[in-house]
Amino acid sequence: MFVGTHTHKLDEKGRLTLPAKFREQLAGGMLVTHGQDRCLTIYSPEKFEEIALRAAAASKVDEKARMFQRTLMSSTEEMVPDAQGRITLSADHRRYAGLSKVCTVIGNFDNVEVWDAQSWDSYRSQHEESYSRGDNPALGTIL
Numbered sequence: 001m002f003v004g005t006h007t008h009k010l011d012e013k014g015r016l017t018l019p020a021k022f023r024e025q026l027a028g029g030m031l032v033t034h035g036q037d038r039c040l041t042i043y044s045p046e047k048f049e050e051i052a053l054r055a056a057a058a059s060k061v062d063e064k065a066r067m068f069q070r071t072l073m074s075s076t077e078e079m080v081p082d083a084q085g086r087i088t089l090s091a092d093h094r095r096y097a098g099l100s101k102v103c104t105v106i107g108n109f110d111n112v113e114v115w116d117a118q119s120w121d122s123y124r125s126q127h128e129e130s131y132s133r134g135d136n137p138a139l140g141t142i143l
Helices: 020-026 045-057 063-074 091-097 117-133
Strands: 005-009 015-017 030-034 040-043 077-079 086-088 102-108 111-116
Touching: 030 045, 030 063, 030 091, 040 045, 040 091, 045 063, 091 111, 102 117, 111 117
Parallel strands: none
Antiparallel strands: 005 102, 015 086, 030 040, 030 077, 040 111, 102 111
């Protein structure tokens, strides 16, 4: 399970150093894709395969299903971290997530998300009150 919040910087080549606590779980490789809310999502190969198989099972007649399938698969890149635990984020990925120099890398249960630090701060601020109340229409009261 991935948990925690980490701040890392992109270098001039677009490389991001993964948090040390995530490296072991992702050492064998990962898939990086466009996530929801304009972040990047990193999955283990096993988790990505689960998601891809569910997406592939959706009806090809459904326009929204086709859009999701196409976007998921076309925006995904396979990566293996280098010896320093770095991955190179493509220009497309950096542009999609609006990544500048400083990134926030968060653990999100079975995946890792990469956010532009300012975007993450804004997102958190926007949703803090709802989280503090512990309510969510989709989940009910959790806390």
